[in-house]
Amino acid sequence: MVSRSRPVGAVTRGTTNPNRLRRMDRWIAAVQGPALRRMGAPVAVDLGYGAAPWTAVELLERLRAAVPRVAVVGVEIEPERVAAAQAYVRDGLSFVRGGFEVPVDGEIGLIRAANVLRQYDEEQVGAAWERLCGRLAPGGLLVEGTCDEVGRRQVWVALGPEGPRTVTFAARLASLSAPSDLAERLPKALIHRNVPGEPVHAFLRDFDRAWATAAPYAALGVRQRWLRAVSAIASDWPVVDRPGRWRQGEVTVAWDALAPRR
Incomplete structure (x- = not known):
């Protein structure tokens, strides 16, 4: 059982829109799908999903097409956002309060942190990456990046437990x-x-x-x-x-x- 301590991190602006992360999700399903399928009951974390839970809902839908047994947990540091998201809970989808400590049980095969670290100083990124990668199961992946408000332009870094691996540039x-x-x-x-x-x-x-x-x-x-x-x-x-x-x-x-x- 993961200890539910004080959340680590700061509240983000919370800006979100439906389909904002579709390019990132499409890439995750294609690239990380095989590793997730090899896990018994993999968990994917949508870290810092924002003021509305659209991105977590969509992540579940897109991943389930490639990994039927995956569950998605939305993690937010702002308690009001977590409370509002409870209306969207369903089989395979839940929401908890937390931050970089990722207070989620199970075999974490994916952590997606989109538009979360943008508000931090560059010097803080390495520690955040290390902490998040430390929560991954063997074969897990951290995807951390940024996109515009409607998802037409996105750049993300993919990291394994050992650290950063690749940078992906994606655009309409x-x-x-x-x-x-x-x-x-x-x-x-x-x-x-x-x-x-x-x-x-x-x-x-x-x-x-x-x-x-x-x-x-x-x-x-x-x-x-x-x-x-x-x-x-x-x-x-x-x-x-x-x-x-x-x-x-x-x-x-x-x-x-x-x-x-x-």
Whole structure:
């Protein structure tokens, strides 16, 4: 039994909208689904779901399509939000008060923390990551990132119990003028590092150049332009996913290639 101590963390603004995290959810179901299915009765945590529980409800629906036995627990530090969410409780979905200590029983196969760390200082991110990763079961995944208010642009870091693994950039391609538009949605660990001399800045610069070079492919549709640009940067950067994911408006890069320089 997990000890229910004083919640660790601060109250977020709570802004949320239906379908805001659909790109992140789609990626989680595809990438983490096999590991969750190997667990007996996996638990997925929606940490800091906000003023309304839409994201937790949607996470359950999307994960259950890939992992029928998964249960979702929404965790919020604000007691009024937890009380309001009780109206949405059903089989496989519950809500508790808590923070980074994640007061949830069971085998935690996923913690999703979207738009939670953005309000913290960069220096606080490492400790938060470590604490959250410490709550994961073997094979578990922490997905921590940021998106805009309607979910058209999202960037997230995926971490295992050992630490950060990858960074994923995802967008509604029709809304994108250049890949560097995603810079404003970089997670807290990277957003202040988008300056000359830092790897993430170099990556976005190269991505923009590849996007410009691929401009003729726009005549075939924005997806074809994206595919061509991602294929080009994959020759210089450790892109870890394949065209099937690129077609979704995504690209995933190894964390070590973008990690901040100390």
